[in-house]
Amino acid sequence: MKKLYSVLCMQSHIVGHNAVLYNKPFVESFEETPLLVAVLTYMGYGILTLFGYLRDFLRHWKIEKCRVASERDEQKDFVPLYQDFENFYTRNLYMRIRDNWNRPICSVPGAKMDVVERVTHDYNWTFEHTGTVLKNVINMGSYNYLGFAENTGPCADSAAEATVKYGVGVSGTRHEIGNLDKHEELEKLVARFLGVESSMAFGMGFATNSMNIPSLAGKGCLTLSDELNHASLVLGARLSGSTIRVFKHNNMQSLEKLLRDAIVHGQPRTHRPWKKIVILVEGIYSMEGSIVRLPEVIALKKKYKAYLYLDEAHSIGALGPRGRGVVDYFGVDPHDVDIMMGTFTKSFGASGGYIGGKKELIDYLRTHSHSAIYATSMSPPVAQQIITSMKCIMGEDGTTLERLRQLSENTTYFRRRLHEMGFIIYGNENSPVVPLMLYMPAKIGAFGREMLKRNIGIVVVGFPATPIIESRARFCVSAAHTKDMLDTALNAISEVGDLLQLKYSRRTRLSDDEEADHLSYLVSYED
Numbered sequence: 001m002k003k004l005y006s007v008l009c010m011q012s013h014i015v016g017h018n019a020v021l022y023n024k025p026f027v028e029s030f031e032e033t034p035l036l037v038a039v040l041t042y043m044g045y046g047i048l049t050l051f052g053y054l055r056d057f058l059r060h061w062k063i064e065k066c067r068v069a070s071e072r073d074e075q076k077d078f079v080p081l082y083q084d085f086e087n088f089y090t091r092n093l094y095m096r097i098r099d100n101w102n103r104p105i106c107s108v109p110g111a112k113m114d115v116v117e118r119v120t121h122d123y124n125w126t127f128e129h130t131g132t133v134l135k136n137v138i139n140m141g142s143y144n145y146l147g148f149a150e151n152t153g154p155c156a157d158s159a160a161e162a163t164v165k166y167g168v169g170v171s172g173t174r175h176e177i178g179n180l181d182k183h184e185e186l187e188k189l190v191a192r193f194l195g196v197e198s199s200m201a202f203g204m205g206f207a208t209n210s211m212n213i214p215s216l217a218g219k220g221c222l223t224l225s226d227e228l229n230h231a232s233l234v235l236g237a238r239l240s241g242s243t244i245r246v247f248k249h250n251n252m253q254s255l256e257k258l259l260r261d262a263i264v265h266g267q268p269r270t271h272r273p274w275k276k277i278v279i280l281v282e283g284i285y286s287m288e289g290s291i292v293r294l295p296e297v298i299a300l301k302k303k304y305k306a307y308l309y310l311d312e313a314h315s316i317g318a319l320g321p322r323g324r325g326v327v328d329y330f331g332v333d334p335h336d337v338d339i340m341m342g343t344f345t346k347s348f349g350a351s352g353g354y355i356g357g358k359k360e361l362i363d364y365l366r367t368h369s370h371s372a373i374y375a376t377s378m379s380p381p382v383a384q385q386i387i388t389s390m391k392c393i394m395g396e397d398g399t400t401l402e403r404l405r406q407l408s409e410n411t412t413y414f415r416r417r418l419h420e421m422g423f424i425i426y427g428n429e430n431s432p433v434v435p436l437m438l439y440m441p442a443k444i445g446a447f448g449r450e451m452l453k454r455n456i457g458i459v460v461v462g463f464p465a466t467p468i469i470e471s472r473a474r475f476c477v478s479a480a481h482t483k484d485m486l487d488t489a490l491n492a493i494s495e496v497g498d499l500l501q502l503k504y505s506r507r508t509r510l511s512d513d514e515e516a517d518h519l520s521y522l523v524s525y526e527d
Contacts, residue, residue, distance in 0.1 A: 052092030147480030283315025289427020317347025
């Protein structure tokens with residue numbers, strides 16, 4: 001069961017040789033699902049499933065028109081190409097609320113955006129554009145943490161200049177004639193930004209994980225993966241051919257048990273020692289809004305001589321006093337993380353990813369990574385966008401950057417107001433990813449539609465992307481949001497929350513004395 005309110009004081013949570021791992025409070029909130037809400041949610045999915053089977057029966061006997069892909073009559077004796085049962089959720093549940101996803105926009109996805117209006121005449125199977133554009137929709141869904149998704153300003157200007165000089169495409173890999181001076185400039189800058197010896201940039205963030213992990217682990221290796229890791233990490237681990245074991249989310253006791261068992265028992269059957277043990281974690285978990293307990297993970301990886309692979313896709317630029325991610329947030333030594341991975345798609349307003357670490361590691365990846373050998377190089381204007389935005393974060397462009405401070409203030413304000421309104425909010429108090437729990441399937445679509453009616457663009461998420469009773473709306477706070485924008489969004493959220501009865505929280509924000517009481521309880525509990 002999840003704790004009602006989790007408070008870890010970093011001066012008292014100890015791992016290993018009684019070393020002090022933290023220097024400030026670590027506050028995360030995971031309020032338990034109310035029992036009545038959980039029961040009604042299961043009932044809702046049960047009713048939808050029953051009606052789904054009824055509709056499939058009607059489709060089978062041609063009473064209802066079947067709009068899904070199916071086998072042709074002349075292929076009935078073949079091995080099925082379409083797994084009918086696996087598509088049950090798509091046909092009968094997802095299709096009811098499909099209008100909440102894949103909405104086309106026709107502007108920069110900044111603090112505000114323009115959304116193309118569309119209608120459906122066949123219950124979300126197909127859509128038609130009406131020709132109307134919804135103007136100035138407040139964007140609460142994009143990963144635009146520092147507000148660099150913009151078409152004016154120094155980043156846009158420098159990217160335009162790079163386009164004129166280099167063109168848009170490279171038409172080659174880094175090993176051939178696709179290695180530009182901009183790529184080398186970018187990699188040197190990223191290494192300096194991260195505080196590591198060397199780095200390497202890739203054109204796609206997903207492939208940075210899925211194509212590089214197989215180069216770092218293989219048969220005879222053990223991969224320990226957090227249960228909530230991103231699909232790219234999961235795919236990379238599977239492609240590597242290594243043995244995969246999953247530990248409970250952010251649970252150091254679960255991780256340490258797996259590490260201890262791996263050391264004691266070794267490989268299955270032969271009991272030989274593992275060639276290497278790699279721990280896969282994320283900086284900010286994009287569905288939970290939680291932050292990895294990095295100091296504890298580092299302590300465990302040192303204790304058991306494992307390697308640490310840290311995915312900072314959502315945390316780089318968004319956390320830490322200097323925007324250097326979760327490593328900067330906790331004040332740990334970057335050299336304690338063996339492989340530092342991140343993407344340029346969020347805080348930098350661009351695309352692609354990077355891996356940073358020791359020079360020997362990067363030199364190895366340059367000759368062994370599929371993403372480096374076979375993939376086309378990063379587009380020059382994209383590389384320039386990253387360079388300019390990164391220099392802005394580092395203060396090297398001659399300006400005083402207020403974006404980091406503004407993002408922190410916006411995050412604190414937005415989370416505090418939602419808590420005060422009575423919503424159940426998941427995640428760390430410093431995380432710009434803010435999941436608001438919806439639970440019931442009917443409320444997923446209703447919440448998204450009602451928010452768009454009030455000119456607020458959001459992202460809603462349900463099963464199977466989340467546990468079946470933990471459907472949610474996921475807000476992403478940006479430094480580009482003004483207080484007026486946040487207040488407008490918050491007022492709309494409160495109004496829709498009252499309309500749909502979403503204010504499930506059974507507690508108010510804890511006072512300092514109550515936090516101290518919870519802290520003393522947790523300390524005694526963990527001791």
